[in-house]
Amino acid sequence: MAATTKAVDSDSLVIPLVDFSQFQTGTPEQRSSTAKSILHGFQTAGFIYLTNIPIPPATITHAFTTSSNFFSRPQSCKESLGWTTPESNRGYVSHGREKVSTLLTKDAVAASRTQAPDLKESFEIGREGEAELPNNWPADSAGEEFRKVMLEFHDVCKNLYISVMRAIAVGMGLDECYFDGYTDVGDNTLRLLHYPEVKKDVFKSNKLQVRAGEHTDYGSITLLFQDDRGGLQVKSPRGTFVDAIPIPGSVVVNAGDLLARWSNDTIKSTLHRVVEPPAPEEGDVHPARYSIAYFCNPNFKSHIEAIPGTYGEEKDKKYAGINSGEYLVQRLAATY
Ligand SMILES: O=C(O)CCC(=O)C(=O)O
Numbered sequence: 270m271a272a273t274t275k276a277v278d279s280d281s282l283v284i285p286l287v288d289f290s291q292f293q294t295g296t297p298e299q300r301s302s303t304a305k306s307i308l309h310g311f312q313t314a315g316f317i318y319l320t321n322i323p324i325p326p327a328t329i330t331h332a333f334t335t336s337s338n339f340f341s342r343p344q345s346c347k348e349s350l351g352w353t354t355p356e357s358n359r360g361y362v363s364h365g366r367e368k369v370s371t372l373l374t375k376d377a378v379a380a381s382r383t384q385a386p387d388l389k390e391s392f393e394i395g396r397e398g399e400a401e402l403p404n405n406w407p408a409d410s411a412g413e414e415f416r417k418v419m420l421e422f423h424d425v426c427k428n429l430y431i432s433v434m435r436a437i438a439v440g441m442g443l444d445e446c447y448f449d450g451y452t453d454v455g456d457n458t459l460r461l462l463h464y465p466e467v468k469k470d471v472f473k474s475n476k477l478q479v480r481a482g483e484h485t486d487y488g489s490i491t492l493l494f495q496d497d498r499g500g501l502q503v504k505s506p507r508g509t510f511v512d513a514i515p516i517p518g519s520v521v522v523n524a525g526d527l528l529a530r531w532s533n534d535t536i537k538s539t540l541h542r543v544v545e546p547p548a549p550e551e552g553d554v555h556p557a558r559y560s561i562a563y564f565c566n567p568n569f570k571s572h573i574e575a576i577p578g579t580y581g582e583e584k585d586k587k588y589a590g591i592n593s594g595e596y597l598v599q600r601l602a603a604t605y
């Protein structure tokens with residue numbers, strides 16, 4: 270197979286499907302051309318798909334089963350592990366609580382939430398071992414297993430994050446390790462998502478109803494593992510929403526707002542959402558959908574200012590420098 274093909278090509282939205290093993294173990298030429306394809310995908314679509322990633326399929330499957338077991342716990346148990354503050358950004362978020370959106374004020378977000386709450390629940394897991402910000406693990410033996418599986422998954426995702434940022438560095442003509450000092454701490458959030466089974470009528474009776482409202486992600490990149498249900502859509506340059514179809518064995522990776530800012534807007538953070546699945550099955554309900562998002566951030570202590578090479582005589586720095594952690598807390602505070 271060629272190193273890069275197309276995962277999506279519709280309404281001027283081209284999302285490349287990149288064989289990541291060619292960056293990790295390929296010849297120098299393969300490495301460099303794969304890095305360029307990855308960077309080009311982020312610059313044009315803001316999204317890429319990666320195949321042949323260094324995470325075994327069985328590890329991903331196991332994370333999905335463990336996630337669905339978690340969501341099948343009684344509601345009262347999940348509520349007892351509830352999300353509390355933007356600073357912590359850990360714990361359970363029930364249906365309709367978070368309204369991901371492009372709206373920036375709390376009032377505007379609250380108003381849109383009452384119109385059509387997102388049909389999902391999630392569980393957020395931050396970096397383990399921060400004394401002030403503990404993860405909310407269930408206190409039973411299944412909870413212990415859940416903790417183990419999710420912390421391992423956090424770890425393998427962190428390594429993939431570091432590798433993707435290396436590819437971006439190579440694509441930009443920087444030293445391969447340019448971003449390592451920004452990615453080594455692992456201030457990232459693993460979010461398990463469950464979109465419950467839902468009556469098809471719910472979408473018919475309210476045209477605004479979605480599973481997750483349109484939004485951009487906040488951090489540097491997001492690794493998005495989806496099951497085979499479908500419903501993820503990405504906004505095209507023509508303003509339409511295009512299906513980002515599930516491709517078995519691949520991970521979707523999208524750039525977030527902080528990477529767009531860091532790259533002086535040479536990389537795009539593109540709007541996306543989750544809607545009614547595209548090919549309704551027999552019967553009057555859509556089955557549940559599960560996904561796992563790993564939101565990657567620059568170390569919270571990092572100072573983020575335009576990456577070398579993204580500004581110069583012809584293009585000024587568009588943004589002032591900011592602290593990564595403060596930026597993210599401010600964005601999260603508006604959403605919940
Ligand atoms: O569930 C999905 O496929 C998308 C989730 C997402 O975009 C998010 O949580 O930021």
Ligand SMILES: [Fe+2]
Pocket residue numbers: 484485486491541
């Ligand atoms: Fe997202």
